[in-house]
Amino acid sequence: MKKILVTGGLGFIGSHTVVELLNANFDVVIIDDLSNSKIEVLDSIQEITGKKPDFFNIDLRVKEKVNHFFSENHIDGIIHFAAFKAVGESVQKPLDYYENNIGSLVYLLQEMRDRKLDNFIFSSSCTVYGQADELPITENAPIKPAESPYGNTKQIGEEIIKDTCKANGLNAIALRYFNPIGAHDTAKIGELPLGVPQNLIPYVTQTAAGIREQLSIFGDDYDTPDGTAIRDYIHVVDLAKAHIAALQRLIEKKNDTNFEFFNVGTGKGSSVLEIVKAFENTTQQNLNYKIVGRREGDVTAAYADTTIANEQLGWKTEKTLEEALLSAWKWQEKQ
Numbered sequence: 483m484k485k486i487l488v489t490g491g492l493g494f495i496g497s498h499t500v501v502e503l504l505n506a507n508f509d510v511v512i513i514d515d516l517s518n519s520k521i522e523v524l525d526s527i528q529e530i531t532g533k534k535p536d537f538f539n540i541d542l543r544v545k546e547k548v549n550h551f552f553s554e555n556h557i558d559g560i561i562h563f564a565a566f567k568a569v570g571e572s573v574q575k576p577l578d579y580y581e582n583n584i585g586s587l588v589y590l591l592q593e594m595r596d597r598k599l600d601n602f603i604f605s606s607s608c609t610v611y612g613q614a615d616e617l618p619i620t621e622n623a624p625i626k627p628a629e630s631p632y633g634n635t636k637q638i639g640e641e642i643i644k645d646t647c648k649a650n651g652l653n654a655i656a657l658r659y660f661n662p663i664g665a666h667d668t669a670k671i672g673e674l675p676l677g678v679p680q681n682l683i684p685y686v687t688q689t690a691a692g693i694r695e696q697l698s699i700f701g702d703d704y705d706t707p708d709g710t711a712i713r714d715y716i717h718v719v720d721l722a723k724a725h726i727a728a729l730q731r732l733i734e735k736k737n738d739t740n741f742e743f744f745n746v747g748t749g750k751g752s753s754v755l756e757i758v759k760a761f762e763n764t765t766q767q768n769l770n771y772k773i774v775g776r777r778e779g780d781v782t783a784a785y786a787d788t789t790i791a792n793e794q795l796g797w798k799t800e801k802t803l804e805e806a807l808l809s810a811w812k813w814q815e816k817q
């Protein structure tokens with residue numbers, strides 16, 4: 483069995499990807515520093531799959547610890563999720579974001595270089611496109627200047643990987659996520675936002691659960707049909723499966739070049755108001771919301787052209803928006 487390292491494997495997308503890796507009969511080892519996840523997620527993964535991956539609580543900013551891990555573990559591939567990911571926080575603490583998101587990436591790539599390891603999957607983001615000039619967004623869309631240090635770490639991260647692949651023959655794929663939402667059908671794993679949720683769906687479910695008083699919709703004066711901003715909301719299980727498809731592409735050496743990147747979304751845009759209405763209809767919950775001013779840094783609309791990912795990865799989304807919203811609600815009810 484191929485042994486895959488999943489960094490950030492106890493996080494939201496990481497844990498769902500670990501489940502799919504185990505289901506696909508990979509051997510999995512997780513590194514997570516628990517800064518944005520809980521150790522209980524490991525037990526939930528075992529409950530879902532019947533398998534308990536090896537787990538190491540390692541801070542990837544410490545080069546010696548990263549080096550020691552690789553001297554003790556032979557790895558056939560890496561899926562790298564571990565990173566700070568709060569856009570607003572990154573504006574307040576840029577150096578924390580550059581140290582963690584870039585530093586840990588460099589240390590992992592140095593180990594791969596020195597030990598001739600291969601097959602690297604990088605968690606990137608549609609944030610790299612900023613407000614794209616054309617919709618839906620294809621992989622040829624230009625990379626725009628980052629609107630936040632967080633987005634910049636994704637852009638810089640891709641550049642570092644591209645240069646490393648060129649210099650050292652590493653094979654890597656960056657997956658540019660659109661908006662991951664929802665939870666596993668078992669409701670045993672899902673999104674665990676720390677503190678006040680920054681993202682829309684956890685705020686919606688916490689409002690419906692009475693944890694939050696009211697959802698604030700950030701602006702209804704955008705140039706969209708109902709005035710609220712449009713995003714491409716993808717079920718986290720569909721997103722997790724895209725990682726398996728990308729990893730298998732590298733392991734089977736089907737990649738065309740040694741650094742590839744793919745947009746991973748549903749290809750469908752939904753506005754904030756459409757999400758609210760779909761949530762209410764799907765869950766029969768009434769949502770208390772109000773319209774407020776725009777949030778700094780938000781783009782009007784972003785949704786993926788999924789042609790390349792569908793064709794090259796042999797992957798496409800299977801779950802509907804309603805299934806994603808319902809799974810998010812079922813998960814919230816269990817908290």
Ligand code: WQD
Nearest residue numbers: 567569607609680681682685698699700711713754777780
């Ligand atoms: C979605 C829409 C908000 C909250 C960010 C990052 C991206 C990735 C996903 C990490 C927007 C509106 C939100 C609220 C609202 N992050 N909204 N009220 O900003 O598209 O993407 O999260 O990997 O890199 O950029 O996601 O969920 O924050 O916002 O009206 O309380 O919901 O204005 O239009 P976003 P989001």
